Amino acid sequence: MTLRPRRTPSPDTLALLASRRSVAAAGLQAPGPNAEETQRLLTLAARVPDHGMLTPWRFILIEGTARAEIGALLAQAYRANNPQMPEEKREKFAAIMGRLFPAPLAVVVVSRPVAGSAIPGFEQELSAGAVCMNLLTGATAMGFDGIWVTGWAATHKAALAILGVGEGERVAGIVHIGTASEAPADRPRPDVAALATRWSPPG
Ligand SMILES: Cc1cc2nc3c(=O)[nH]c(=O)nc-3n(C[C@H](O)[C@H](O)[C@H](O)COP(=O)(O)O)c2cc1C
DSSP, rough: OOOOOOOOOHHHHHHHHHHHHOGGGGGGSOOOOOOOHHHHHHHHHHHHTTTTTTEEEEEEEEEEEHHHHHHHHHHHHHHHHEEETTHHHHHHHHHHHSSOOOOSEEEEEEEOTTTSSSSSHHHHHHHHHHHHHHHHHHHHHHTOOOEEEOSSHHHHHHHHHHHHHTTTTTTEEEEEEESSSSOOOOOOOOOOHHHOOOOOOOO
């Protein structure tokens, strides 16, 4: 039997993984992915490990005029759901909700674990997390920038109804994609040597 040789390493992929940085949504401008690039990006995002092949996730795309429309609804819902908050503070956060989608494209990754499956729900949710990461890496490989966020709009019941997230579903992430107005500086990274141990038999 001939063994398949090791695949050729991809220095470009390694360089991308070693340098990718998130960019705050407010710093993401046009250009974003066009229709064809978006389709390709979703195809890349969907290529994740998925125990049991359950496809326990789906996408909601927010782009164009929908960004301002949904922002207005979220701002309204934020006000309505925080009546006890001092007005100034409430208006500050409502305004943030109003501008929540500044990037050309936002992809809401919805986790929808299959109930009653032999595959634990946690594993299905991890698959949705992998989708978010693939989106971010794929967008970076296409030359775009992005960030994976959550927050009030991804967790509050009223916000979920506006997004179109149903019963039994959760937002794994909102991935904003566009072009950074400024190259981001890096942030401190974990010391992986301090985090890794080599297993030895107990006792
Ligand atoms: C599930 C999840 C939710 C997150 N939610 C937010 C968020 O709501 N706001 C935020 O600023 N960063 C959030 N982050 C962190 C950013 O995605 C990102 O990790 C951080 O900005 C560091 O960027 P880096 O990708 O360059 O390490 C979240 C990360 C994860 C994994």
